[in-house]
Amino acid sequence: MKLELRGITKRFGALVANNNISLTVESGEIHALLGENGAGKSTLMNVLYGLYIAEEGEILLDDVVQKFAGPGDAMNAGIGMVHQHFMLVPVFTVAENVVLGHEQTTFGGRLDLSSARAKVREISDRFGFDIDPDALIEDLPVGVQQRVEIIKALSQDAKVLVFDEPTAVLTPQETDELMIIMRQLAESGTSIVFITHKLREVRAVADRITVIRLGTVVGEASPTATNAELASLMVGRAVELTVHKNAPELRGTALSVKNLTVIDARNQIVVNNVSFDVQAGEVLAIAGVQGNGQTELTEALIGLQHHVTGSIELDGKPLRGYSVRRILDSGVGFVPEDRTEDGLIADFSIAENLMLDRSSGAPFVKGGNLQLGFRAKFAAEKIHEFDIRSQGSAMEAGRLSGGNQQKVVLARELSRELRLFVAAQPTRGLDVGSIEFVHTRIIETRDSGIPVIVVSTELDEVVALADRIAVMYRGEIVGIVPGNTPRATLGLMMAGEHAPETEAAL
């Protein structure tokens, strides 16, 4: 089915999220929609899917103008969507999720799940998915959950399939498999819109590429374009894709973690017997697919997890079992992975956020009183030093852009006297300019002789920053390898395969 978007404009108040966007996807074509986070890709697709109503423009399927009042209309017209955050009910089975909204019933209004099971099996067999229709979604790995999303769309006879950032949660191997599935689908005549900000994937699978920046189409490209060309089109200026750094100047082991095990509130072992060292002056990157224990590992380092066994020593002094306050005071800086939830208080001003972890004494507090003058001066300095684009230190942190919010967090954490710096997903959701800034800051921190741990699910970031890479899989460290390890090897390790020369790097 041929899909055409003509002059779509979508506004949220004063913000124009999509400005006169036109796009054509031919039958059986994989059309990539490339753009940075916040460029308006997802808004456009939500318009296409009937979740938003566009102010201007029209949607055509096989040259017929469509009116979508809701997702139901879009689905009936043959549009299916694989959402970035899966739209699956975790406590339902695969079959129940697939039929939800289109249930067949038998006598007495009874739910007919056997036909749903048959449908799941049929589609699953067609693509070689091997999915049990009676498995609960919450028991399935994310890669399989995504396949359920695909089955869900196909079971409604979707002729246009939209993949919204589908690879964000996948291992490199799963990503490769997804590419094969997308090819298969396209060959069977399905039109595919592939939304992403990852250049590598676009070039591997797309037939045509449309680049969006700030809500506007800025150009088309062919998959033969180079990364640099695509990146400059996406960002609007020439971009430095690599981080400049010198060889690390190692100054001896600073952080030593031995046999660390973390058990979460549901009695699951989320970090399993993990041991590693970090030297002063190096970056240890912790790679792995989301949800393999990285979050809990960093939280254990900062004292946020409760059931922790094993030992954590910083400069020979034990840290495990101490309060967060005491761990911060012993010089640990921490950038949490969710900056809006854990990193900042959105309703507090920039200045207040900058002193969040220093409320216990001088120079910010004297005799129980906030030292407002000192705080304002401090905030002004940091806003200048970290290039935080704002309307002054009294502006609420929640009104800053993602990049500037992250700069506030970095400014707070890096302006203490540090003995260890832990950054979890430091550039998630940031624009390319902010990513450059954050990366440069992390390398500067390293070069000043502080041991740095960076947790990232983005292989690009891991490779760019790391002196050594620890790969986590199912709560264990699969191996610790040098920073120049080939991506293919890292990809295999992220899927749980041990690297052959693991020990050499230790």
Next chain:
Amino acid sequence: MSTIAESTAPVSAAIATTAQIRSWKIPITFGGFAVLSLILFVVLGRGQRGELSTFRLSEARDLIQLPEMALPTFATGVIIAIVLVLLAAASVWLVYRHRKIPIVLTILFALLFLVGFLAWAASGSTIPVPGLLIGTVTLSAPLIFGALGGVLSERAGVVNVAIEAQLLAGAFSSAVVASATGNPYIGLLAAMVAGALVSMVLAAFALKYLVDQVIVGVVLNVLVIGLTSFLYSQVLAPSANLNSPDVFPRLNIPLLSEIPIIGPVLFRQTIIVYIMYVAVAVVYFGLFRTKWGLRVRAVGEHPQAADTVGINVNRTRFVAVTLGGVISGFGGAYFTLGAVGAFNKEMTNGMGFIALAAVIFGQWHPIKATLAALLFGFATNLQNVLGIIGSPVPSEFMLMLPYVVTIFAVAGFVGRSRAPAADGKPYIK
């Protein structure tokens, strides 16, 4: 990514390594009760001069008469105390060996303690077992209706703290309408309408105006208590003919009502209780076997997922909450048409909150919630029966019993109880 792998290897399995953490909750509870039974049955043991505790298993009008069971009070107490200590020791051993404590063991422990306690309390007198159980079912009826209403509402994602208000509104309007029309069946209808109206207010504020659902619920409870009390003193008290509905008689179901013990307990009840049996089955079937139920559970777990497949989240929630109100309101009619025969101020007396506890204790499942409500009903009726036979425990203490059971049940014994994921969260696109 320049080369695409050829194989479609199976995707890695989910992370699900469960840690072996010993939970000492059950052994500690068992131990506590075992010690209590030693003190109560042995140290302070009654009947040391050979008194008997008699359990009467049949009522006088039963066709099949079971013999009375007479147990020597002290000996029974000692034996049960010893068995309980052994069971507690077994549970310690199981936990120490990282084994699960079977639910059968817990049930056995609870039953033995109960028998021991009854024997101890009834030293030298007789416990009417059928009476105890009949009262349990009768007293549980409003709790079960309330809990079913709560389950429906909360499964759809709207916290229903207003069960008390729905019960009270049902009780009031059924009394008035049944008295005015002289037809108790129309009274039942009125109770359903009243319950529905209360829950529509809840739904409107929760879904349309996105007010905190717990706050709306609490306010509704206070509002309905105030409103019914006001109307009672202003309207019902002066004109008694508006507050004298006919009470439903007990209907014996032929044959079934003659089964020993079970017959009198389950099949010599009023029509309200019979409708309750049907309601439990219908709510269970509706929630878990129909298209409608799948959608209700979907909007309560992941409303956005439901929205993206074209389900109208707020409409589904509104209907479920309203239906919940219909069921709770019906339960309110028990107080007036099923038991007392007149409306009194605040006559629901906190039953709505016990029903809410049954919802949570029953893990938001209609059948488990029914069992929980029965347990609470039993605790209430035990207090009544022991009061009548003259128990050695002070009646003030016995009055606490249902609430103590509730706290124990909700806090400790349920295990991990997981609410519907979107319970209490309004859906905003």
